[in-house]
Amino acid sequence: MAEYNRVSECVGLITLRNPPVNALSAAVRQGIVDTVQRALSDPNVKSVVICGQNGIFCGGADIKEFGSNMTGPPLIPMIHAIESANKPVVAAIEGSALGGGLELALGCHYRIAHSKARLGLPEVSLGLLPAAGGSQLLPRLIGVPAALNLITTGRHVTAAEALQLGIVDQVTDHNTVDAAVKFALSVAGRSLDPRRISTHPCPQQPDLDAFFEEVMQKVRQSARGAIAPIACVQAVRAAATLPYAQGMERERELMATLFTSGQARALQYCFFAERAVGRWRMPSGARWDTSKPRPVHKAAVIGLGTMGRGITVALAQTGLSVIAVETQEKQLMEAKQAISAMLERGAKRRGVAPALDGVIYSQNIQAVADVDLVIEAVFEDIALKTKVFQQLSAVCKPGTLLCTNTSALDVDQLASETPNPELVVGMHFFAPAHVMKLLEVVYGPRSSPQAVATAMQLGKKMGKASVAVGNCRGFVGNRMLKPYIEEAFFLLEEGATPELVDQALEEFGFPMGVFRMSDLSGLDVGWRVRKGDGLVEPGTASGRSARIRQGRRYSPLGDLLCEEGRFGQKTGRGWYQYDKPGSRVARSDPWLHSFLGAYRAQHGLVARRIDHQEVLERCLYALINEGFHILDDGIAAGPEDIDVIYVSGYGWPRHRGGPMFYANMVGLAKVLERLEHYQQLHPEVPHLQPSSLLRRLVASGSPPIHKWGEAIKKLHSQL
Numbered sequence: 158m159a160e161y162n163r164v165s166e167c168v169g170l171i172t173l174r175n176p177p178v179n180a181l182s183a184a185v186r187q188g189i190v191d192t193v194q195r196a197l198s199d200p201n202v203k204s205v206v207i208c209g210q211n212g213i214f215c216g217g218a219d220i221k222e223f224g225s226n227m228t229g230p231p232l233i234p235m236i237h238a239i240e241s242a243n244k245p246v247v248a249a250i251e252g253s254a255l256g257g258g259l260e261l262a263l264g265c266h267y268r269i270a271h272s273k274a275r276l277g278l279p280e281v282s283l284g285l286l287p288a289a290g291g292s293q294l295l296p297r298l299i300g301v302p303a304a305l306n307l308i309t310t311g312r313h314v315t316a317a318e319a320l321q322l323g324i325v326d327q328v329t330d331h332n333t334v335d336a337a338v339k340f341a342l343s344v345a346g347r348s349l350d351p352r353r354i355s356t357h358p359c360p361q362q363p364d365l366d367a368f369f370e371e372v373m374q375k376v377r378q379s380a381r382g383a384i385a386p387i388a389c390v391q392a393v394r395a396a397a398t399l400p401y402a403q404g405m406e407r408e409r410e411l412m413a414t415l416f417t418s419g420q421a422r423a424l425q426y427c428f429f430a431e432r433a434v435g436r437w438r439m440p441s442g443a444r445w446d447t448s449k450p451r452p453v454h455k456a457a458v459i460g461l462g463t464m465g466r467g468i469t470v471a472l473a474q475t476g477l478s479v480i481a482v483e484t485q486e487k488q489l490m491e492a493k494q495a496i497s498a499m500l501e502r503g504a505k506r507r508g509v510a511p512a513l514d515g516v517i518y519s520q521n522i523q524a525v526a527d528v529d530l531v532i533e534a535v536f537e538d539i540a541l542k543t544k545v546f547q548q549l550s551a552v553c554k555p556g557t558l559l560c561t562n563t564s565a566l567d568v569d570q571l572a573s574e575t576p577n578p579e580l581v582v583g584m585h586f587f588a589p590a591h592v593m594k595l596l597e598v599v600y601g602p603r604s605s606p607q608a609v610a611t612a613m614q615l616g617k618k619m620g621k622a623s624v625a626v627g628n629c630r631g632f633v634g635n636r637m638l639k640p641y642i643e644e645a646f647f648l649l650e651e652g653a654t655p656e657l658v659d660q661a662l663e664e665f666g667f668p669m670g671v672f673r674m675s676d677l678s679g680l681d682v683g684w685r686v687r688k689g690d691g692l693v694e695p696g697t698a699s700g701r702s703a704r705i706r707q708g709r710r711y712s713p714l715g716d717l718l719c720e721e722g723r724f725g726q727k728t729g730r731g732w733y734q735y736d737k738p739g740s741r742v743a744r745s746d747p748w749l750h751s752f753l754g755a756y757r758a759q760h761g762l763v764a765r766r767i768d769h770q771e772v773l774e775r776c777l778y779a780l781i782n783e784g785f786h787i788l789d790d791g792i793a794a795g796p797e798d799i800d801v802i803y804v805s806g807y808g809w810p811r812h813r814g815g816p817m818f819y820a821n822m823v824g825l826a827k828v829l830e831r832l833e834h835y836q837q838l839h840p841e842v843p844h845l846q847p848s849s850l851l852r853r854l855v856a857s858g859s860p861p862i863h864k865w866g867e868a869i870k871k872l873h874s875q876l
């Protein structure tokens with residue numbers, strides 16, 4: 158709703174009231190229509206101020222309304238009514254003015270912002286475009302290039318940048334509403350014609366066709382299949398080339414296509430999923446809202462290899478004091494240099510001072526005696542980690558939280574080696590840890606809810622998408638990756654090439670296909686794990702039996718490449734070839750193709766034609782099937798957790814919503830049918846055997862994704 162008051166005798170003050178972000182719900186829109194009408198018809202009112210309650214102007218259209226039948230007054234006529242008002246209307250912007258919120262402000266004649274306010278048109282990140290006139294008004298106000306930048310990226314600008322761009326007229330450090338009321342009084346009675354943005358011509362852009370062609374090419378490249386950024390460019394082009402009314406018609410047409418698209422549904426699902434994972438729960442019944450985190454002022458990182466360095470930077474950037482421990486002197490010196498350089502680069506980018514003094518370096522583990530939380534990031538070796546945990550238990554003050562950054566070891570086993578297993582959780586960062594958004598917070602059966610709450614809160618402070626998950630081999634992300642990679646190997650055996658598999662996955666929207674990714678992260682990583690699992694055998698055996706290990710189909714292709722010293726980019730050879738070790742440009746490698754040919758001949762395999770469809774079904778459905786197993790096992794609390802992990806840490810294209818959302822879009826019955834089909838063809842591949850949860854969901858009529866929770870709960874209560 159919107160509240161109306163008269164202030165300073167002749168200013169009508171309209172306050173949007175719809176916590177938490179004053180989204181433009183039907184009731185708010187109705188409130189604005191009514192209060193604007195009231196202010197304009199009151200002869201005592203000379204000017205109007207619109208603001209939002211609780212320090213936030215407006216977070217835009219109410220996204221929750223999008224999936225339903227929309228009622229209430231539409232936004233565009235409401236904004237037009239404000240713009241054509243015969244009394245000055247001033248937007249008092251505190252907190253955020255985003256999407257429809259900024260469009261509402263653009264309909265006002267003046268905009269005053271608090272210095273801490275943020276403004277933007279982020280619709281593109283929801284699969285939409287600014288369709289309440291934003292795509293037509295912003296280019297008229299700030300010019301085509303600047304408007305395109307904001308609209309196609311959805312980035313939020315600070316008040317200072319908004320002032321510089323000409324989006325706002327004044328920035329204040331004081332009370333924004335008071336400043337806006339004062340301003341409104343000062344402009345009462347002035348001509349409003351020059352203030353109506355829709356009547357402005359769009360600033361001329363030289364060589365318009367060439368300009369838009371170039372922009373479109375760049376946007377297509379970075380969009381990786383997303384349609385909204387392209388529609389945004391088309392809408393801005395309409396602003397640059399058409400009169401306002403026709404531009405608005407084009408904006409409406411483009412929005413009509415986007416609004417009902419699967420991509421918009423997926424992106425809006427991601428928006429809510431990212432917020433839902435913060436409301437974590439454990440199988441024990443412990444939850445985010447009943448578990449109080451402990452305060453963390455001082456933290457420590459043990460082990461300053463690549464991961465430890467990134468974690469130190471991520472912690473220091475949140476303003477924490479960090480003790481960074483590395484027992485090897487040379488490593489410590491190198492780490493100090495690298496960490497300082499990363500902190501300096503990050504600070505430069507963010508326009509702040511580097512937190513160099515926030516990090517204290519030590520070779521002695523005793524230095525962590527008074528920290529509140531430790532993150533261990535030593536080499537992935539259970540004996541070494543156990544020793545470190547035992548030392549930490551002896552050194553740290555009582556109650557210190559002990560976190561391990563392991564990606565593969567058993568968090569429960571480590572916890573059981575300490576006197577206080579309730580204080581142990583996994584904090585699985587992704588490399589580079591100061592850049593990558595994802596953090597898996599791994600709890601074991603004995604981790605206390607407080608420990609989980611503390612790690613989750615710390616993750617949030619570091620700006621991570623933090624997801625609480627149960628302890629199992631690979632946790633959620635890597636556990637699902639295993640069948641995906643294995644299927645890719647099997648496809649090579651059956652006739653595919655790395656290029657074909659990668660192309661199919663990259664066209665789907667992954668930034669890199671499985672083989673380019675493997676070359677980047679190093680083939681030796683998986684080789685070491687497979688050796689540890691006793692799967693690697695000398696590569697001379699041939700035939701089917703050589704490819705069955707531990708009772709299931711196994712492809713030794715990755716092992717054979719490692720035996721050749723082909724570890725990927727770092728050795729200049731892997732699934733592709735590179736100009737030199739460390740180079741990033743992958744080129745097709747004839748050696749690899751003849752190697753595959755010889756391998757197939759040795760094993761009596763006949764290459765067949767494999768298409769993109771099969772690549773996607775085999776790789777993605779195997780991964781999704783593992784996701785269902787994970788839900789079934791209670792390792793992830795819901796499909797949102799899995800989807801956030803995949804979108805923020807594994808390059809799953811956001812406009813496809815994450816693997817579980819994708820399965821929901823494809824149709825669970827179809828996923829089940831294809832898994833059954835492939836399982837019949839490959840009975841020796843257990844990961845193609847459909848999960849019982851998937852079967853149950855299909856049997857119960859394939860409920861939509863937000864209802865899966867009920868099926869999972871029912872399943873668990875029957876166990």
Ligand SMILES: CC(C)(COP(=O)(O)OP(=O)(O)OC[C@H]1O[C@@H](n2cnc3c(N)ncnc32)[C@H](O)[C@@H]1OP(=O)(O)O)[C@@H](O)C(=O)NCCC(=O)NCCSC(=O)C[C@@H](O)CCCCCCCCCCCCC(=O)O
Binds near residue numbers: 217218256286289429
């Ligand atoms: C605002 C934020 C920056 C605040 O961040 P903060 O961290 O403080 O808080 P949270 O992010 O945790 O949010 C708190 C809480 O609020 C919920 N929420 C936030 N924003 C919205 C919102 N806009 N709507 C609903 N709910 C919202 C959030 O989910 C949290 O609740 P939860 O329970 O989940 O924890 C930050 O929240 C933020 O960035 N918000 C999103 C901002 C945004 O993206 N805004 C744009 C919205 S889209 C829009 O505005 C579209 C407009 O351009 C025009 C629309 C016109 C559409 C008309 C329909 C036309 C149909 C076309 C068909 C044509 C047919 C034809 O003509 O033929």
